[in-house]
Amino acid sequence: MQETISFFSGFTPNDLWFLGEAALRTLWISALSITIGTILGGVFGWMLYEGKLTAALTLAPVLDIFRSVPLIIQLVLFYNFAPIVGLDLDPFGSGVVILTIYTAALVANVARGGIEAVGKPMRRAARSLGMSYWQDMRYVVLPIGGRAVFPAWVGVALGVMKDSALVSVLGYVELLKASQILITRTQEPFLILAIAGAFYFALSFPISRYAAKLEQRWAQ
Incomplete structure (x- = not known):
């Protein structure tokens, strides 16, 4: 009598190690995307605040697209479109690019809200003390506005970490x-x-x- 061949096997300690390595990959792609995206988002938020009408007509619509279109669609479209324009990116690279832009689009409104949270009287007082514009941004707006929007940024970061699971559709x-x-x-x-x-x-x-x-x- 022939033995039955099984294509399945039970869960082993090596499988747990495999999941642990995958968790580190999740942490790596998330940390990289969140870090770069937060920096870009801060710049975009400042542009939205200072640019007013110009930014509202140019930058804001682009950021709205990345916030509104489902992330999985962005990932698939970019991964398939990148080779057409000469970008040789593997699933990890494509995932980092889209997650970074997605994070930046979310953080932009958070950053703008942080700047707006600092009252104009306080900023005028800083300027009256002889601070330059950038000193005002560094020593007044960043500490106060950053604390005001920090919980919102944490929510964005945790959300992006969970959304990084969608990069699996690319084979990462x-x-x-x-x-x-x-x-x-x-x-x-x-x-x-x-x-x-x-x-x-x-x-x-x-x-x-x-x-x-x-x-x-x-x-x-």
Whole structure:
């Protein structure tokens, strides 16, 4: 009698290590995109605040597109369009580009709100003390406005970290893609997804807790 050949195998410690490596890839692509996107978003927010009508007619519509179009559509379109214009990007590179622009589009309004949160009388007082425009931005607007919008920025950062799972549609083996691979092989979806969820929690919880402690320190 012939032995039955099984194409499936149970969950092993190596699979847990595989998910751990995928979690690090998720952390890496998220940290890179959030960092660069936050810097660009701060610049865009300043342009929206200072540019007024000009920025409203040029930059604002572009940012609205990236905020409004579903992220998965942006990823697929860019990944397939990039080679046409001569950009040789792998799934990781394409994911970083789109996640960065997406983050910048979200942070732009946050940054503009932070600048607007600083009252004009306070800014006039800073200028009357002899501060230049950029000194006013650095020593008055950034500390006060940054604290005002910090919770909103944390929400954006955590959201982008979770949205990075969509890069899996391009073939980048991050946490969600790794989970799909293991589910196909082990046929244990509940166990794999529970472990993946625990990894996402382990990545997100320290950020939210540190942000909460930082806010408490600022409130004292």
